[in-house]
Amino acid sequence: MSRVFLNDLGLVCALGHGRNAVTAALFADDAPRGVSATEAFTPGRSLALGVVHEALPNLDSMPVALQGRNNSLLALAAQEIRAAVEQAIAKFGAHRVAIVLGTSTSGVGESERAQRHYREHGHWPTQFHYAQQEMGTPAQFLAQHFGATGPAHVISTACSSSAKALASGARLLQAGMADAVIAGGADSLCAFTIAGFSALESVSPTRCNPFSVHRRGINIGEGAALFLMTREEGAVRLAGWGESADAHHMSAPDPSGQGATEAIAQSLRRAGLSAEAIDYINLHGTATPHNDAMESQVIARLWGPSTPASSTKPLTGHTLGAAGAIEAAISWLTLVNNPRGLLPPHWWDGETDPALPPVHLVRPGEHAPRRPRHVLSQSFAFGGSNAALVLGAD
Numbered sequence: 001m002s003r004v005f006l007n008d009l010g011l012v013c014a015l016g017h018g019r020n021a022v023t024a025a026l027f028a029d030d031a032p033r034g035v036s037a038t039e040a041f042t043p044g045r046s047l048a049l050g051v052v053h054e055a056l057p058n059l060d061s062m063p064v065a066l067q068g069r070n071n072s073l074l075a076l077a078a079q080e081i082r083a084a085v086e087q088a089i090a091k092f093g094a095h096r097v098a099i100v101l102g103t104s105t106s107g108v109g110e111s112e113r114a115q116r117h118y119r120e121h122g123h124w125p126t127q128f129h130y131a132q133q134e135m136g137t138p139a140q141f142l143a144q145h146f147g148a149t150g151p152a153h154v155i156s157t158a159c160s161s162s163a164k165a166l167a168s169g170a171r172l173l174q175a176g177m178a179d180a181v182i183a184g185g186a187d188s189l190c191a192f193t194i195a196g197f198s199a200l201e202s203v204s205p206t207r208c209n210p211f212s213v214h215r216r217g218i219n220i221g222e223g224a225a226l227f228l229m230t231r232e233e234g235a236v237r238l239a240g241w242g243e244s245a246d247a248h249h250m251s252a253p254d255p256s257g258q259g260a261t262e263a264i265a266q267s268l269r270r271a272g273l274s275a276e277a278i279d280y281i282n283l284h285g286t287a288t289p290h291n292d293a294m295e296s297q298v299i300a301r302l303w304g305p306s307t308p309a310s311s312t313k314p315l316t317g318h319t320l321g322a323a324g325a326i327e328a329a330i331s332w333l334t335l336v337n338n339p340r341g342l343l344p345p346h347w348w349d350g351e352t353d354p355a356l357p358p359v360h361l362v363r364p365g366e367h368a369p370r371r372p373r374h375v376l377s378q379s380f381a382f383g384g385s386n387a388a389l390v391l392g393a394d
Contacts, residue, residue, distance in 0.1 A: 002270060004170040005234035006227045006391070010080035010184075011329045012073060013223030013316045014050035018080060023333050026315065029365035032347040034315035035207050035219050041194050048207050049189060050221020050317020062141065065131035068107040069188040071141040073224040077184070078145060084228045085146050088180035098150035098178035099139045100169045102161025102185035104321030106154075107132030109190035138186055142226075150178050156321060158381035159284070160243075161185055162225070163324025163389055167241040169229050179230065184325040186224035193320060194220055200251060208287035208318075210311040210346070211296065211361060213353040215287040221317020225325035227332075235336050239374065239392035240273070242266025246384035252290045253380055257298040263386040264302065264378060271374070271390040275302045278390070279372040280334060280343050280362075282327045284380045285311020286318055291380065293356060300357035310346035310362040324379040328389055331375040335393040341368040 011018065014034035015025040025033040037046045056072035057079075078085075089097055114128035131137060139152040151172065155164050162185025169183035197203045197220060204216040229238065243266065246259025253260070268275060281303070284295055299309060312330050319326050330344055346361040378388045 002170065002237060002239050003231050004173050004229055004238045005232060006236045006238055006332060007230055007232065007234035008081045008084040008228040009329055009332055010077040010226045012052055012054060012076045013319065013326050014052060014221050015315055017054045017076060019333065026330060026333065026344055027342045029345065032207065032314055035221065035317050041189060041191050047203065047205055048219045050219055050319065051189060052222050064127055065129040066137060066141040066144065067127065068110045068132045070103065070106055070138060070186050073188055073222065074138060074142055074186045075145060077224040077226045078142065081226055081228050085182060088228065088230065089148065092179035094147055094149045096150055096179040097148040098169065098172050098181045099142050099148055099152040100155065100165045100181060100183045101138045101142065102155045102165040102321045102324060103135060103138050103187055104156055104158055104161060105187050105190055105193060106135050106137055108192050109188055112191055142182060146182065148182065157385040158383065159320055159323050160379040160381035160385045160387040161321035161324060163328065163379040163387035164243060165325065166227065166238060166328060166389060167243060167387065170238055170241060173229060173231055181229040182226055183229050184224065184226035185322040187222055187320045187322040189220060189222040202288050204287060208314050209348050210285040210287040210313065211292050211353065211356060211359065212348050212351045214349060214351055215289065215292060217288055218286045219313065219317040221319045223316060223319045223322050223326050225322065225329040235393060236332050237392045237394065238389065240267040240271030240390035242270065242388045244386045246386065248384045251382050253294045254384060255294050257294045259384050259386045260294065260298050260380055261301065263388040264376065267376065267388040267390045271392065273374060273390065277374050278307055278376045279368055279370065280375045281307060281309035282331050282344065282375065282377040283309050283311040284378050285313055287313065296356040296359050299359050305358040305360050308343050308360050308362045308366065308368065310344050312344050314347040324387060327377045328391065331377045331391045334372055334375055335391060341371050343368055
């Protein structure tokens with residue numbers, strides 16, 4: 001049995017900043033929150049995006065290479081766990097506190113703005129450094145932000161990145177290479193990702209509609225989630241994790257769901273649980289035709305139509321490299337301080353796709369039949385990179 005605990009959580013996404021704000025917006029049953037229409041990244045073209053509207057911390061005191069929106073999102077999420085991290089550093093020593101993050105954009109947005117400035121003025125802006133867009137920069141930033149000197153690295157495997165970061169953090173703890181790990185992920189909106197997914201004809205102009213016969217693609221979002229992980233007992237245990245790579249296609253999942261099934265099976269075996277022990281499933285649920293078709297097959301094969309499940313991407317948007325951590329955070333919130341057993345709702349038009357096997361999609365305001373004790377969060381990325389996490393509240 002895994003003795004890795006997710007002791008504390010810091011979170012910011014389109015639903016708000018902080019555990020309390022996100023919980024209130026997440027479980028609201030009158031109307032979906034979060035994702036909204038904007039032309040901020042596509043002038044003249046309105047898109048539904050998961051934008052973070054909170055004021056972000058100023059990073060002017062940091063070296064230019066560590067400045068940028070992605071790291072500001074991390075700094076905002078870090079506010080909620082600062083006290084716990086400082087306690088861990090005081091107890092274990094800074095060299096025993098590691099950092100593992102997932103991202104897919106890092107500082108690409110800063111590079112976009114710098115390139116526009118260069119085209120208009122013929123020189124690079126003073127507040128730009130090429131290292132802002134490097135994938136390792138978020139871990140370097142957070143290490144300096146907290147004063148942690150243990151191992152620090154970033155995983156960038158598209159949409160499975162930060163789920164894999166939690167698994168990597170757990171391995172560091174189990175191997176004795178760290179006594180505490182700050183694990184999670186961040187991604188910030190930029191024109192690059194919106195253009196890329198638009199080129200794939202995978203972007204919905206309105207709020208995404210997972211598992212509907214009318215689904216049209218994703219809403220891209222931004223945000224950050226950070227966990228403090230230790231071997232010290234806490235409210236939520238990272239009970240299991242699983243990873244696989246089916247390498248079926250550059251951007252489409254294996255329609256058989258074999259790789260996804262293997263990642264889920266690994267997570268259940270590591271947790272010592274049967275599929276029936278899972279009380280709620282946070283679906284990857286991108287609202288693209290191929291993902292939802294594959295994922296519904298996997299859910300039907302392992303659980304049938306009984307276990308409650310939902311995609312929370314109509315609320316947060318698809319936060320890409322941060323999605324695994326943000327959806328693990330939503331799973332954490334489902335287990336902690338939730339006496340009514342509310343489940344994250346699945347917001348959609350209710351129009352079932354007859355080509356998909358039936359899945360128990362959570363209705364707004366729906367309660368679990370028993371207090372949730374084990375939840376599964378799954379992430380499926382480009383290139384067939386699959387990850388699954390089991391969180392437990394024993």
